[in-house]
Amino acid sequence: MESGKSAMRIAVIGGGPGGLYFAALAARADPSRHVTVYERNAPDDTFGFGVVFSDETLEAIEVGDAEIFAELARRFVRWDDIDVHYRPTVDGPSSPVTSGGHRFAAVSRVALLSLLHKRCADLGVDLRFQTEAPPAAELMASHDLVVAADGVHSATRTDFAAHFEPDLDTRDCRYIWLGSDKPFESFTFDVRRTPHGVMQMHAYPYDSGGSTVIFEMRSDVWAAAGLTDGNAIERCGELFADRLHGHTLHGNGSKWINFTTVRCGRWSRGNLVLLGDAAHTAHFSIGSGTKLAMQDAASLAAHLSSDVPTALAAFEAERRPVVLSTQRAAQASLEWFEDLDSYLGQEPEQFAFNLLTRSRRITYDNLRLRDAGYVSHVDDWFARHVGAAEVRPPMFQPVTVGGLALRNRVVVSAMDMYSATDGLPGDFHLVHLGSKALGGAGLVMTEMVCVSESGRITPGCTGLYTDAQRDSWKRVADFVHAHTDARIGVQLGHSGRKGSTKLMWEGIDDPLPEGNWDLLAPSPLPYKAASQPPREATVEELQAIREEFGASARRAREAGFDLLELHCAHGYLLSSFISPLTNHRTDHYGGSLEARLRFPLEVFAAVREEWPGPMSVRLSATDWHPDGLTPEESIAVARAFATAGADAIDVSTGQVVSEERPAYGRSYQTPYADRIRHSLRRDFPDLRVIAVGAISSYDDVNSILMAGRADLCALGRTHLWDPQWTLHAAVDQGHPMPWPPQFAAGARKPPTGRG
DSSP: OOTTOOOOEEEEEOOSHHHHHHHHHHHHHOTTOEEEEEESSOTTOOOSSEEEEOHHHHHHHHHHOHHHHHHHHHHOEEEOOEEEEEEOSSSSOOEEEEEOOOOEEEEEHHHHHHHHHHHHHHTTOEEEETOOOOOHHHHHHHOSEEEEOOOTTOHHHHHTHHHHOEEEEEEEEEEEEEEESSOOSSEEEEEEEETTEEEEEEEEEEETTEEEEEEEEOHHHHHHTTOOTTTHHHHHHHHTHHHHTTOOEEOSSOOOEEEEEEEESOSEETTEEEOGGGTOOOOGGGOOHHHHHHHHHHHHHHHTTSOHHHHHHHHHHHHHHHHHHHHHHHHHHHHHHHTHHHHTTSOHHHHHHHHHTTTSSSOHHHHHHHOHHHHHHHHHHHHHHTTOSSOOOGGGSOEEETTEEESSSEEEOOOOOOOOBTTBOOHHHHHHHHHHHHTTOSEEEEEEEESSGGGOSSTTOOBOSSHHHHHHHHHHHHHHHHHOSOEEEEEEEOOGGGOSBOOHHHHTTOBOSSSOOOOEESSSOOSSTTSOOOEEOOHHHHHHHHHHHHHHHHHHHHHTOSEEEEEEOTTSHHHHHHOTTTOOOOSTTSSSHHHHTHHHHHHHHHHHHHOOSOEEEEEESOOSSTTSOOHHHHHHHHHHHHHHTOSEEEEEOOOSSTTOOOOOOTTTTHHHHHHHHHHHTTTOTTOEEEEESSOOSHHHHHHHHHHTSOSEEEESHHHHHOTTHHHHHHHHTTOOOOOOGGGGGGSSOOOOSOO
16 A cells, blocks of 8 residues: 555455455455455355366466465365266266376365465454345445455346346256265266266366266256256266265255356446456356456456556456456357267267367367377277278378368368459469468368359459359369369359458458449348348349359369369358348248258259269358357258258358357357267268368367367468468478478478577
C-alpha cells in the first residue's frame, strides 16, 4: 500500500481452493490487508475426493507460495501411467493399453483444504465458516475488493447476470463423483459396452488408501440401467466389479449431475470479480477445475499491486485467453466422451490413442516424448492396420482414394489464387501448383475452378468452360505427372450468390464497383447487406448449370487430372442449396433436407457421367449458426453423396452466411470430419474422409490420422508458407522420403549459425 492510504479490505465469497489460495497470496503479499473469507460449510466439510495437479500448476504454486508447495509436496501421491481398458462388446474381453511418462500428482481434497485453512490462519486471514456471505452489493460498498469464488452455481453471478452475461451450456451425459478404498496405480480409463449402453469410468489415486472414481454415460444409458442417486454406489460397483477387484465405492453427498460449461462475457463489475468456476468451467475429463481456480487466484493476487480497476482489467486480459484455450480443449474432450459409441469399432490400439489425444492438447509427438515405446507400438499397429510394408509416421503411409494410389496422406488444400485472365490459368498457376507438387505432398488440389463465366467468384478466378482453359490446365497436370510422384485434383464449383466480387486482397466478398454479372442462387438472398442480390434460379437455369458442370468434368478428364472434387461448401451455389439458411425455395428443390439435396445430387450425377475416376465432395459440415445445418443433417448429407458414389468427403465448415460465429482454434474443423468418418465407416468402409482447417504441423497430421479422425489431411496456408513442407516434415521425422533429383542436394538440413 502507498504511504497514507488505509489498508485494503478484501472479501472473498466461497472457501474452496481458489478462494482460499487467493486469500493466502493476497495476505502474504501485503500483511496490512484485511482479508475475510466467507464459507457456508464447516471447515471439515468437503465434496469430492482428490485433486490432480499438472507439473505446470505445481510450478506456479511453488512460485506463488513456496510454503504451500512444500506442504503439498509432502502429501502428494505421484504416478506416470495412463491405463485404458476397452471392452467394445458386452461379452468380449477387456483390452488394456498403457501409456507412460505423464507425470501426475494428486492430493486429497480434504488435505488440500486443511493446508489452505492453516496457511490462511497463519497469515491473518479472517476465516468465517458456516457463515453466509452478505449480499455482494453490500460487500462492494464496504470493501475495496470483492472476490466471488462461489462456484458453478454462483449466486453472485446470478445477481449480476445482466452485467456478467453468463452462457450456461448444460450437456446430456450424467456423471457422478465417488470414492474408493482401492488405490489405483495409474490414471485409469475403463470404457465398456454394457447391456444398457456405453459407460465409462475414470479413476485416479489421491493418497495411499483412496482414489477418486467418476462414472459417466449418456442420459438414455443412465435411465436404461435404472441408476439413481440412491443406488449409484451399489449399481456402479456391480457394473465395474472387475475393475474394483473387491474394493468398495463410497459417496460424499454424491449425486448424478449433468455437466454445465460456464462462460461469461465479463468477469468483473466495479470492485467485484468472479474467480474459478463462478467465471468459467471446463469439463472434468481434463482435470482443470481446481487448477484453473488456483491459477486465477495467483494471477489476481499478482496484479493487486495496481489499483483495483487496473488490476481487474489486467487479471482478465491475462487469464481469459488461457481459460478460453482450456475450455476449447475441454469441450473437445467432453464431446468425445458424448460420442463414445461411435468409436467402439476401433481396435484397442487406436481407441486408446484416440482417447489420449481427444482434447488435442496431447499429441503424437508429445506422447513420443513421454513414452517412445508406446508410440513405436502404435506406429507398428498403424502399418499393419493399413496393410503397409514399412513402419513409418502415419502421414507417410500410402493410401488409395477410389483406386487412385497416393504416396502419402498429405493434401495441398484448394486455395483460390485470383490470378487468372478470362478464366485462363497461366504461368502463375503452373509455378504455384508445380512447386507444391515438387514439395512432397501426395495430392495437390487446384483452386475452385468455375464451370461458367457467370459462376466465377471474381474476375481473377479460373474456369474449365472453354477448350483453351482445358489446354492450359493440361499443361499444369502434365508438369506434375512428368516431374513428381504427386497426383493432382481439380475442384469444380459455381459461385452462386457469392460471385461478382473483388479480388481477395482488394476487398474479400465485396461486390465489384463495375462490370458485375447476374448472380443465381436457390433463393434471392444476398450474402451480406451490401452484397449484390442474386436472382432465384429457375428450373431451366438449373438444368443449364447441370450441363455446365458435366461439360467442365469432361474437360477435366481431357486435361489429365487424377481426381475431381465437387465443391458443395462455403456458401457457393451447391452449398447454398443444402443449407436451410440460404435455401427458402417452395418447389421440389427446397424444404426438407432431401429436397435441398436434390439439385447438388443431380449435379453430382451429371459430373459422374463424364468423370469415371475418383471423386470427392467438399462439404460445410456446420454453418456456425444456430438455425443452420445440424450435426445429424451434416452426416446425412455426407451419406447421401457416399451413396451416390463419392470416394471421399472433404470436410470443411462455415462461410455459408456472413453472420456465422465460428469456434476457431487449432484443428477446429477436425471433429466434424471425425464424426462423419465414424458415422459412415460401417456402411462405406472404402470411403476416405479428408480433414482440413487450421492443421499446421506434422504433429497434428500424425495425431489426426493415428486416432482415426480422418484418412487424409489437407493443409493450405502451411503450404503457402513452405511449398516443400512435406519434404521438410520427412527430414524432421527421420523418414527417408525421396526428393526430386534437382533438389537432392538440399535433402539434409543446412547447418545453423554463421558461415
